[in-house]
Amino acid sequence: MTIIPKDEFNTQGRNGITRRRVLVGTGALIVSFAIAPHVSAQPQPAPPAAAPEPPQLPGSLNDARRLDSWIRIDAEGEITVFTGKVELGQGIKTALRQVAAEELEVEPGEINLVTADTGRTPDEGFTAGSQSMQNSGTAIRNAAAQVREILITEAARRWNVPRETLRAEAKSIVAQDGRTIGYGELVTDQLLAVEAQPESLLKSPDKLRVMGQSLPRVDIPGKVTGGVAYVQDLRLEGMLHARVVRPPSPSAQLQEVDTAAVEQMPGVVSVIRDGSFLAVVAEGEFQAISAMRALQQAARWTEQPVLPDQNNLQAFLEATKGDIGTVAEEGSPEVTGKIFEATFRRPYQIHGSIGPSCAVAHMDNGQLTVWSHTQGVYPDQEAIAEMLGMDIAQVRVIHMEGSGCYGHNGADDAAADAALIASAVPGRPIRVQWMREDEHAWEPFGPAMLTKIRAGVGDDGRITGWNYELWSNLHSSRPGGAGNLLAARHRAQAFAVPAPRFNISQSGNGDRNANPLYVFPNRRVLWHYVPETPLRVSALRALGAYANVFSIESTMDELALLAGTDPVEFRLRHLEDPRARAVVERAAEEFGWSSGAPKGDRGRGFAFARYKNHAAYLAVALELELERETGRTRVSRAVAAIDSGEAVNPDGIRNQTQGGIIQATSWTLFEQVTFDNTRVTSTDWSSYPILRFPSAPDSVEVHVIDSPGQPFLGTGEAAQGPTPAAIGNAFRQLTGVRLYDLPFTRERVKQAIGV
């Protein structure tokens, strides 16, 4: 076993490489949206090596450094903004338009926005980690401000007046004497084909018109009237439907399959077998499904009992021989005073998007185009090209929205399925949609985790020391590398699963939020890395923060009890960051927090975290009701306060945070992947239940604390950690019993309270 010291690793980009890919094109290139693939992905050759290290640019500008990679204006003054980030249901299409419109002094409706497309947009890696606003929002805001200033300078030059006398307004530059000139007239040739500057003249917080407004989301009208909104809705001329027959278990290998009968079924165009990859293509969708079912019957597999004991995941995790990483170390690891000691466990859980993964791929004269709801078009392009042995320039990946995305789900795999099938059946677009059981059993799960805490509180009511260990896989197995695509793994010429690289990074992974933000003298936080992945795992919203904050914030309540202090007061006693204190105080106040005994069958719980310890601050107070006879629990009321930096669209922040609280409630009360020693057995919504309407709260209130002029901190994952802890704390307050095992199923609840 090796102990990896904290600072030995730097935070790295995807693949450890910093990408610098810029789009070809001039500032005045006219861009119109077309679904048909025309532009092939042509990464621009790297600029001639300039000797000095280029300056750090804001957000993703640092990777795609030319202004016209982000913003183009045509001769008619049409403005197009490009982002490498994708809409996941988080409202990014609306918020990015607001940011661009603000600095360009136009209306959000006047901005055309193109999201991730390897043929057209900058490479911003993955849309993940609640970083769209930090990366893309920051880049676009700065680029827009710089474009505005360039336009002003150009008008000043043409009119030969001092630039200070000019201002931007409604797509024009306006002079003091009332003369105006449109953006379209000003932008010629190479005006915007310049590298961005490190500093921008951003509008001051008191001058903002559209940022900070709760503008309605641009995508909702189409979605509630039957418009084409998702890749699932894409219908191309001549499109065929395909289904994949997934193996019955993670270890299964296809022995034999007689495809003759299936090939004769109505509408069937082709049966594809490549190693353990088995798929069928048909004219009609239901024909493809019927043929897939018949193939499933015909296929013979060999399977191995390689899965751990679902009822003793602790033993599986503790048996690991992996490295141990030091996440934090300060003072002495000894813990004194009144001591709380506990072990917490989290099961495997799924993303479980309501719409199973889907993709369309078209191999046309050696050019492959894939439409996918992936979180990363560029990484997918690379992985698919590798899987098919194609040149990267022959593969274009275009993002289209899918059903809600909460991390690395089946999107990339469905894209690979479609690509592989399209390469076998070229000439016509191929649409693949996963079945429900494919999604439940084959998407990468959020990993099981084990945490152990030993912490103490002194006579002065302050924490003396904190000893925390966690056991976890890495929570990321994204492409990067064809081997992370199911289709590539299952082919006869199988691509090996790339070994993930264990490291301790600033944003954290399994150890995300493992180090409490609270101030006290002694701490040691260790991550026992579990390299064994009998079940496929990857990023699920908040990664390790879900289990870590659950453990930490449960512990905080126990320590508060040992100290004889109110839990909110106890937290404030250990928080120095004023923004952290502000969300805690605000949530407590809006909730009407009091230390009194529980009312009837409703307990009160509180929790706080700053996501990743450097992103959004969130505190939540909630009320939990318990039906003792049945063990049924329900969050009846939740009140949260969030500070995610400068708020671009407060209602968007509320919407996502309400969603985060309800989803995390569902994880916490209902969810766990089940399996026997060979197969995953939770393959639909009855074997993997989630929260339904009767269990939804009566109200979920979110108070947004705006921090004008502060960096965007992201919103999407902030509630995932505090919510389970607040629920556990409410249960503890109500019953006197602490729950250590997620989820808090009825059986566990009944057992805990002795019913």
Added chain:
Amino acid sequence: MAISLNVNGETHEIDVDPATPLLYVLRNDLELNAAKFGCGLGQCGACTVVVDGEAVLSCVTPVSLMEGREITTVEGLGTIEEPGPLQAAFMEMQAAQCGYCIPGMMMSAHVLLRKNAEPSDREIRDALMTNLCRCGTHMRILAAIRRAGELMQQASAPTERRAG
């Protein structure tokens, strides 16, 4: 087999395997996007449509049973330019994150509101029992349905409109 389907007030002649679930006919033959595939098992409600005034899970309903029935999908509630009250209410309340579950929610709500424009919170939750939302948009969906009930009463106009 040739089947005649009445969808959103229009009649379509379809030639299709009679065992085909209605969902695939709506989505692929009629190119209607609103009803969604979610599970194909009758567990999630993403595919909900209205047949003769009742909510039906189109993923498990063979198209052969639909002859002579009146089928309504979200497209039949109004258009983006002229949204019906349910659609207007979902827009007003910003009741969507990814939105994938929303058409199914609207169909279940449509059936409820046609019977009772002032449902209790409990009645709305019961009507949405089958409909799953993974984004956690529940509170806004409930609010939008209450709002749609108000809009319907205000207008006291027919709750169902035909798309042209």
